[in-house]
Amino acid sequence: MSDVDDEELFERAGAALRSPSANDAAAREALVHAIRDEPRRSPVTTSRKASPWWMAFAAAAVAFVAGLGTGRSMSRPPSVAKAGSGDSAERRVEFVFVAPAARNVSLVGDFNGWDATATPMRRTDGRTTWSVAVPLAAGRHVYAFVVDGNDWVTDPQAPLSPEQWFGQRNSVVVVPVGDRGS
């Protein structure tokens, strides 16, 4: 078969996959509703220097833990307590996650060996919000939440680790050095 025929074959296959799917209309409508239900954003008036989107998220999270964040509805990024006056190589970091339907939620990360039983979270806001505070050393930590023992989810309010392809991607929190906690 010639290259021209080949190209035609693959273009034809691509066209077949572009044919509309039966469920798209309803799903698209649900998405538009979800967008309209999102909290309104404030207009942005400043231009920003080019950077990958995940770096922008990371910068926002770092700003938040440094005490500059504004907070949002739903979950919020991990908040880092101010450094104590003692020895304190570690800082207390509070993780908050909104999961109204969950029966149990735990925190897993590089700091607890990714053990889903090591750091259970507790309900702190009626029946919707789960939280836990853990001591973490200054630096970058990678973490996730485990819902009902088997559903492993990232923090919607924190940046994702930038690993590529099918490598592990989880949420990232940066614990600052010195007395810059929120």
Add this chain to the structure above:
Amino acid sequence: MTDEALVARAVEGDVDAYAALAEQYYSSCARIARRMLRNDADAEDVVQETFLRAFRAIGRFERGREFRVWLFTILVNQCRTAATSRKRRHLRFSDDEAAIARAADERPIAVVEEKSAVSIAVDSLEPLLREAFVLKYVEGLDYAEMATITGAGISALKMRVKRACDALRPKLEAIYHE
């Protein structure tokens, strides 16, 4: 209204403008996610999460960039994250679910069968080859756009597309030439 105009309005907080972008690009995103995840329900969740993440981040959208490429970059990352999570949860794609979905489809049988057969062929590719094939032949992106979206080099992407085509050729010939 152009994408650029809609994005400019969305950056200023116009939800209707962003909803218009979502309506315009929903189907493309759904196609990519379905092929990458091989599961319609997971794909639907990922597409919704992608649009909501992009909406929350649109204030950081760089003027001059193409919205579609920026959106697909977020989508591809979300699909990779979902695939990783799914591996950890040991979820498996159910052929029964696909059969039920096809049964509920009201389009002409020939169209449904062609799409279904091609989907099965493409789904049999390795993830990276599948991703490259879908971006090139289903969404019609050029290699520079694909490189931005996937983070891979152009020569690597060309090789992936070639390998995908080599693997697909006999299967597609069987579908179209029988």
